[in-house]
Amino acid sequence: MRWDSRQLEALAAVVAEGSFDAAARALHVTPSAVSQRIRALENAAGSVLVRRARPVVATPSGQALLRLARQTELLGAEVAVELGAQDAPVEDEESGAPARLVTVPLAVSADSLATWVLPALAQVEGVTFDLHRADDSRTADLLREGVVMAAVTSQTAQVQGCRSTPLGIMRYRPACTRAFAERWFPDGPTPDALAAAPVVVFDRTDDLQDVYLRARAPHARPPRYHVPSTVEYEDTIRLGLGWGMLLEQPAIGGLEAGTGGGITLVEPGYVLDVPLHLQQWKLRSAVLDRVTAALRKEATRRLLPA
Numbered sequence: 001m002r003w004d005s006r007q008l009e010a011l012a013a014v015v016a017e018g019s020f021d022a023a024a025r026a027l028h029v030t031p032s033a034v035s036q037r038i039r040a041l042e043n044a045a046g047s048v049l050v051r052r053a054r055p056v057v058a059t060p061s062g063q064a065l066l067r068l069a070r071q072t073e074l075l076g077a078e079v080a081v082e083l084g085a086q087d088a089p090v091e092d093e094e095s096g097a098p099a100r101l102v103t104v105p106l107a108v109s110a111d112s113l114a115t116w117v118l119p120a121l122a123q124v125e126g127v128t129f130d131l132h133r134a135d136d137s138r139t140a141d142l143l144r145e146g147v148v149m150a151a152v153t154s155q156t157a158q159v160q161g162c163r164s165t166p167l168g169i170m171r172y173r174p175a176c177t178r179a180f181a182e183r184w185f186p187d188g189p190t191p192d193a194l195a196a197a198p199v200v201v202f203d204r205t206d207d208l209q210d211v212y213l214r215a216r217a218p219h220a221r222p223p224r225y226h227v228p229s230t231v232e233y234e235d236t237i238r239l240g241l242g243w244g245m246l247l248e249q250p251a252i253g254g255l256e257a258g259t260g261g262g263i264t265l266v267e268p269g270y271v272l273d274v275p276l277h278l279q280q281w282k283l284r285s286a287v288l289d290r291v292t293a294a295l296r297k298e299a300t301r302r303l304l305p306a
Helices: 005-017 020-027 031-045 060-082 110-121 139-144 178-184 191-196 208-216 230-238 286-302
Strands: 102-108 127-133 150-153 162-177 199-201 224-226 244-247 263-265 272-281
Touching (some): 005 031, 005 060, 020 031, 127 286, 150 286, 162 178, 162 208, 162 286, 191 208, 199 230, 208 272
Antiparallel strands (some): 162 244, 162 272
16 A cells, blocks of 8 residues: 655654644644644544644554654655755755755663763764653663654563664662761661662652662662652762662763762662663664664763673
8 A cells, every 4th residue: 555655744743743733833834734634644544543632642553654654754865865965955845945854763761861872873974863761661662652763772672673782781889978878778778778768769660779679678668759850860869868879880970980979889789780772673774774883882882791
């Protein structure tokens, strides 16, 4: 079956932008035109493709066509580059707007985004990135749903239709200030102490602290700070408000050599290694190959070897 490229483009824009109005602005058309394209695509598919909520999300049927839309956009942009369109950008026939650079949607965790991913992406010329932030254990869900083309993930099981490349390890240690340790852990991180001591958690999908708690105090339900910002998360620990998992590698910031700056380890012998993988669509694409090469190169330099 043949699919209309403009209808696929509208589907991708609606999901990426989150609403019909925002998609219309991105495509330089009217909201009515976007709505008509989506309805026509749904008629052709014989099913509802998006849930008209805020934000708009793709249905299971919409996810399949969303992957097709992303692939069509990527391959079309690559052909344009091969034809020399990068030197003389063509205009969109309907809107008259200059043709856009190819955009690669990529899912990454906050820690990866704040440390090593951006320097890697800076090495990829001629590409813009639509970055989706999610926990390492959940980024693969965005890949499966067709929202992104590639994901840096801790999921080892290969997503259907994708290939997986190991990147390296991010190592975490439970840490706090010395004053916090003296107050809350005078006898070390006993189950009773861990049940009472405040813990700093990035957000409600962050499981790193709970992995440690399940290993040392499985029934503990300590008070929690939720701080969904990488810089402020570390600041919260360094200000002595609670303990939390900090990155160990000095090459990418975080905890240096285990201690320093008034920070000490809650349990010096404990490490939590998070192996990272790059999963991406099985699509022959020069752009995705360049993105993969840049991420692998920077991961080799900045992460611990897998």
